[in-house]
Amino acid sequence: MEQGEIRVIPVPGIPEVDEGADLAALIGAALASSGITLEDGDVLVVTSKIVSKAEGRRVAAADREDAITAETVRVVATRPYPGGVTRIVENRQGIVQAAAGVDASNTPDGTVLLLPVDPDASARTLAASLRASTGARIGVVITDTLGRAWREGQIDLAIGAAGVRVFDDLHGSRDTFGRELLVTKTVLADELASAGDLVKGKTTGVPVAVVRGFDRGVVDDLDTPARAISRTGERDMFRLGTDEAILLGRSEERAVPAFRSLALRGLRTPDLVDVVVLPLPPGTSHSASEWVDAAFDRRPPRWARGLAGIAPFDAARSRVAEARDLLADELGSEVLLVADTPAVEARLALAVDAESGLVRVTTALRMRTAEGRAPGPVARLLHPVAIRILLARAARALARSRD
Template sequence: MSVTPAPDETPVGLEPSSGSVASPARFSVWALAALPEVVPGDDLGALVGDAIERDGGLEAGDVVVVTSKIVSKAEGRVRAAADREAAITEETVRPVASRSSDHGVLRIVENRLGLVMAAAGVDASNTPEGTVLLLPEDPDASARAIRAALVRRFGVEVGVVVSDTIGRPWREGQTDIAIGVAGVRVVHDLRGTTDTHGREIRVTQSAVVDEIAGATELVRGKATARPLAIVRGLGRFVTPDDGPGARALVRPAEDDLFRTGSEESYEEGYADGYERGVTEAFDSERDDDDTPVTESY
């Protein structure tokens, strides 16, 4: 079900829109019934399929959203709570910011999936006491495996999104985003099309899979043991191939205007400026010392 684009091809799900993907006027989203506790080694494709079958099955173009928590549990991404800080360090690629509070030190980091998250996505919620969960090893691969199982079982073309909760710069609160995707257009690229007044759209790329993930959080809730949801009516965004996955949404470093936290940026700039100032002062003094002395008579 996967697709590997040739070097000169744009991955399915990222190509510019020709205007053929019209905005649907209505779609439906609902959570499936609660699942029993998922444990390492569970066949997640079968568990998800069973839950969907009890709900009435799938239609072509449906998108199934699965929380990362049950993916992590099934894949054995469980650690002892005492090892939480070590797990965060293990998952960290690059620190972004850290802040002290009454609850300890909060670390905002870029994790190995390219996501900038609090605690690298390591979480103690909705997991048995004394444990924490790491994010899935490869959420896109997890989404592809679940999708393949559902397509085999129900015989229709569907998409799968693996979701997780994240905070946002500039905004209070959290929302769900897609960290793994298979069979769904990850962005709806409107650049090159025109708005209702005939002006060319030059910037807008709607993050379709993030919007889908956020919509399902409204019906799933956080403490209901309902980790699955179905979105119906967005078949325009479901693709025949798995596509590039959620990793395609990670902004390249050279385009990232917010690589570090504000305090960290200030401290780094101050240190750099101080170092330059000391160096320049030293060079200036050395130049003065090396200046030949000319005596006049």
């Protein structure tokens, strides 16, 4: 679909917002005084700060750091600077950003502003009220200022949305050369947020803008949450900062010795030894044999089946009824799988340390013939990725079995 001209119109004249204020009425009055009439397909881009003020999210805080701590669900990274410490955290709204979104600007001394409790609900309320009062089919995007992991500076992004298409998923369509698009997914809500910020600014006292001409982004349904944009849980590929990830890896390595594994018993000078250690998900089984069964209950991902550290066990698993039929030894909380072939001696040991809350998988290979070549650098990098996928699958299966 071709896109025509888009206009971004500032909405001046909104006064200082107090707790309990009717934000829709204030915006409506400002639109009228500016001679702006909302039309079908308009998107109202609203700075979260005025939403927070109307909802009473201004709190007294002599120490902003205490407020940040209170709003933090998970710390991603911390970095000292001459005036203090920058904290990148996941906040109660599921957003990863600096300082949990706690803001001390444009608010009286001794107070800070917290983000709206539920920005999507705030957007729905505002959109419903403005649709009712104006008769126009409009959408609302609530924004906040965020940084990006690999780029300097900050931009406004969507933290709440209603009545707008949050994503434009182009999967399955074709580019101008006829090639099928496989992963192209545009975040329209973020683009609308950034467009609005071009005329709102941070110091101009203009917290609202109208994006006009993007009719295809507005929908009838108000339940179009911006929270769907945030990558959390298993979809989050960057849960820790670099320094934090290194420290965690070193601590886990110290907590679970690699050289006491059943996988190394009787295996002289292995060509590959790999150890993967992950936190034990709360509420999952402490039985190593149950973990093995759940991890190999079906075949590994196709790309992993040819890896030297996976292939012998995948081939052996296809010949037996259950993964636990491969168990060759069990000692305490560790079980051993053996899958020898004429070309390679293969060992995989899985241990569950309930006291430390860790799951460990040790893989060891020794090549017997010239045909059984030691894994190359790419295969060595991919092996722990495959093991982590198998463990994640096992965790999900074990959690379902306990429901």
